[in-house]
Amino acid sequence: MTTIQSEHFTKAILTLLDETFDNVHGAYLDKNTSLFETLAGITAQEASIPVGGKCATLAAQVKHVAFYLDVVDKSVRDPSFPRVDWGEIWRTVNTVTPEEWQSIQDELRAVYERIQALILSVPNWPGEREIGGAIAMVAHTAYHLGEIRQALCILRQ
Numbered sequence: 001m002t003t004i005q006s007e008h009f010t011k012a013i014l015t016l017l018d019e020t021f022d023n024v025h026g027a028y029l030d031k032n033t034s035l036f037e038t039l040a041g042i043t044a045q046e047a048s049i050p051v052g053g054k055c056a057t058l059a060a061q062v063k064h065v066a067f068y069l070d071v072v073d074k075s076v077r078d079p080s081f082p083r084v085d086w087g088e089i090w091r092t093v094n095t096v097t098p099e100e101w102q103s104i105q106d107e108l109r110a111v112y113e114r115i116q117a118l119i120l121s122v123p124n125w126p127g128e129r130e131i132g133g134a135i136a137m138v139a140h141t142a143y144h145l146g147e148i149r150q151a152l153c154i155l156r157q
Contacts, residue, residue, distance in 0.1 A: 006122070006123070006124040006125050009125050009131065009134075010119060010120070010122065010125075013119060013134045013135070013137075013138065014116065014119055014120075015027065016028075016138045017112075017115070017116065017119075017137065017138060017141075019034060020034060020035060020138055020141050020142055020145060021034055021035045021036055021112050021141070022034050022035075022036055022037075024037075028142070033145075033149065034145075035065075035108075035141065035145045035148075036105075036109070038145065038148060038149060038152070039062065039105055039108075039148075042058060042101075042148075042152070043098075043101075044059075044096050044097055044098040044100070044101035044102075046058060046152070046155055047059040047062070047096055047101045047104075048094065048095040048096050048101075049155055050094075051150075051151035051154055051155060052154070055151070056089075056090050056093070057093060057094055057095075057096075058148055058151055058152075059093050059094070059096045059100075059101060059104055060089055060090055060093035060094070061144050061147055061148050061151075062104050062105065062108055062144075062148070063089050063093045063104050063107075064089045064090070064093075064144065065108060065140075065141055065144050066104065066107045066108040066111050067084075067089055068137075068140055068141075069108075069111045069112060069114075069115050069137065069141075070111045070114075071084055072115065072133065072137060073111065073114050073115055073118055076118060076133075077118070115137065119134065
């Protein structure tokens with residue numbers, strides 16, 4: 001069995017998260033399409049529009065990503081962290097004011113920074129569960145980034 005060094009995995013996962021959230025490195029996104037770059041051009045009015053008949057607002061998409069990362073962070077730090085209501089955001093986040101929209105983006109930034117610190121604090125990656133969880137954070141956020149970018153294309157037609 002071949003193993004990888006923890007520092008290589010840590011560097012790779014942080015690079016992919018950085019690409020997803022802030023700075024495109026060319027791993028899988030096009031220039032200027034990271035999550036925070038995308039969000040910078042969205043108004044509160046746009047963030048409040050549900051895209052399609054059954055889709056959530058962009059504000060709900062962003063709030064969900066922040067919620068997801070927050071749950072990951074808290075459950076890693078406290079394995080007894082209670083179950084959460086994954087559907088609440090989809091049911092409750094609709095129209096947002098400019099201040100609320102900014103608050104959602106600030107919340108996402110703060111929890112993303114906590115996730116970066118959490119990853120840096122891991123001395124080694126003991127198993128598939130932990131490695132899979134780290135990869136899932138990238139995949140989950142990238143999925144919602146795609147949803148947000150697709151919705152923007154529809155909204156701005």
